[in-house]
Amino acid sequence: MRHADWWERRWFCAFLIIVSATPLLWPQTPPLVDVPGHMGRFRVQLDLDHSEHLQRYFEFNWALIGNLGVDLLVEFLGPLIGVELAVKLIVIAIPPLTVVGLMWIAREIHGRVPPTIMFAVPFIYGYPFNFGFINFSLSLAFALIAFGYWLRLANSAKLGLRAALFLPISCLLWITHAFGWGVLGLLAFSSELVRQRDEGSDWRSSLLRSVLAMSSLGLPLLLMLLWRTGAVAGETDQFFHILAKLFALVATLRDRWLIWDSFGVGAAVVLIGASIFDKRLERSRKLTIPTVILAVTFFIMPARVFGSAYADMRLAPLMFMTAVLAIRVRCDGLTGDRWLAWLGLAFMLLRLGGNTISFAIADLDARRWLTALAHIPKGSAVATLTGDYCSERWAMPRHTHLGSFVVIRREGFSNDQWQAAGAQLLRINYPKARYFVDDRSTFIYSDACIAHTEEISERPLEYDHSPKAALRAIPRDAFDFIWMIDPPDYKMRARPGLVPVWRTHDAILYRIDKTFVAPVRSPITD
Structure with missing residues (x-):
């Protein structure tokens, strides 16, 4: 029996989960671009009924929409601990939840946690997260966890149970954010297609059976039709802006320093390229094909979908995560496996360290500017x-x-x-x-x-x-x-x-x- 290497042990998995939240621990407010705007909405959401001041400026009415993940959590936590602390704790939870999802997927795909997961973790702090798309980021974390469960039930041949469970799971994910539900659909469809092919079905049968399997994720389509029709449809435009898409790829890790952030993306590109040309490395088709489908979706998706900007850009970090997570060393126990682990650990700690410093600088700036509120x-x-x-x-x-x-x-x-x-x-x-x-x-x-x-x-x-x-x-x-x-x-x-x-x-x-x-x-x- 093969002994688990250090990056597979429980203590290190726990370390990965905890260290992923490090950049967010010090700042008083998560220094993500849109987060203060969301917090302002949450303040109105909680206090409008008993604040004459807020009633002069705002209205708030609950409705079922595919963008309520953090809103609903704040509705529960806000009255107990306050809006600012509630938002901070929720945002801090997003990176660890994402790591849990990546670990689960890796175990189902590779049978263990590969060292390449350490190259995937820094992409949690990608452009969409740093922009403050917190409902989207929360839904992406849930989508990865749900995808891990989808794979587990498929590997256990519990397809009937999977179909029954993913009816409510898909609806909850859609309510968190519709993009997370869409991501789960792409990942689940592509992995199911590979599974059907591995079981010997031809392409036509595999496609039909994969589409049928997706029916358990289809209920939110009805919610989508009710939500995004008529006056609230929103604009869908900005197709095929290739230069903007290329910029989104280069800026996948955009935070504060151009050379440093671009270097991080470049390191991941080198690893992905090595997995194609280096015979000592191989790629799992169960993650490679989903990555290809995500990439195709990224390039054909418009920049604005139903009025939501940067729709295509949001897929870029996920593409890198799945691409590097698909990589493994061909033979267990080779020295290359351990070298890859040490390189991955260095990459992860350097990137998260840079994020931590950047977030601390942003927090100091914000605290200085917010002293104006006293006046x-x-x-x-x-x-x-x-x-x-x-x-x-x-x-x-x-x-x-x-x-x-x-x-x-x-x-x-x-x-x-x-x-x-x-x-x-x-x-x-x-x-x-x-x-x-x-x-x-x-x-x-x-x-x-x-x-x-x-x-x-x-x-x-x-x-x-x-x-x-x-x-x-x-x-x-x-x-x-x-x-x-x-x-x-x-x-x-x-x-x-x-x-x-x-x-x-x-x-x-x-x-x-x-x-x-x-x-x-x-x-x-x-």
Whole structure:
């Protein structure tokens, strides 16, 4: 009997699960771009009924949609421990749950945990997760665990039980996030196709039987038809933007440092390439074919699906995870297996260490900027303007939704909440804000960014947002404060009708002087 190597032992599996959460332990709030915006929605969700301040600005109505994973968990945990701690604990749980899913899949495919799992773990902190797509990321973790169970039942020849159990499992996964359900469908179909072929069925029979097996995952299709029809269908567009897709692959590990993040992707590409050309390595078809199907889906999927942006980009980290997890050394006990394990351990610890440092830097920046909240009275309306440098910076723009802390901690209004038909349960009801009502209005651009966009497009940026143009356009009767965070090409000083009450070298909070009268010169059409 073969003895388990160190990377297969229970203590090391437990270590992998725990260490995967390390980057998220120190920050007060998970430093993921969209997370403060989600937390603002959760605050409204929990407190709207007994907050007169929030009732001035927002509406919230429950409905069955395929995007409720963290929302439902916060509904349970928020009243017990508060919104901020609840969100932190939920987000911290996502990487360990994803590792559990990867381990389960590996055991079902390889019969053991291969050393290549350590090359897969860092891709949990990929572009989608760092962007703060937390419902999607939670659903992906659940989808991987569900796929492991799908494989276990198939390996145990319990196909009837599998069909019965995955009817409710698929619905719960869809409710968490519809993309997770879609991912499970792709993985399950492709693995079932391989299983049918391994049992001797021809291609036609294998396809038919695989489609039939998918019927146990089909119930959410009815929910999808009810959810995404009519006024809440949302736009599906931006097909075949090949350059954008190639960028998404290069940026799969995008966090803060271009060379470091690109090197991480390059290391995974080298490993995948080696598995193709090096005779000492081989690939499991039960994961290789799913990877190929994910890749094909990635390239044909539009960038926006039902109004959800970056739809294709969300598949990139999963493609790398399944691609490296499919790799194994041909003969057990060879020195190459152990070398691969040590290289994988080094890669994982270096990547997670980099994420930990990056997240700590982001947390320090956020804490410094959030000291402005002490100068904002409860219930205030704040127009938040955050710097956007287009492609001039690689670091994730983690400051773009900090304005939502006005909602979270001051029960006020900030213009950085997003509204997409059918995608969220929050509705903004503040017509006085006019154009400055949602997150489209929060971005301000550098002169170089605006000039570059005007050069390559028939029209400038969708919204004319140099810092000065934005300041002129804000309806000052609707807001009490203007909060500028990392504004490009802007000097932090007093302006007509704007009184600085707090500032740092890269941010400023203005109190709007309601007695000041100035001519209306808005470049933006309401």
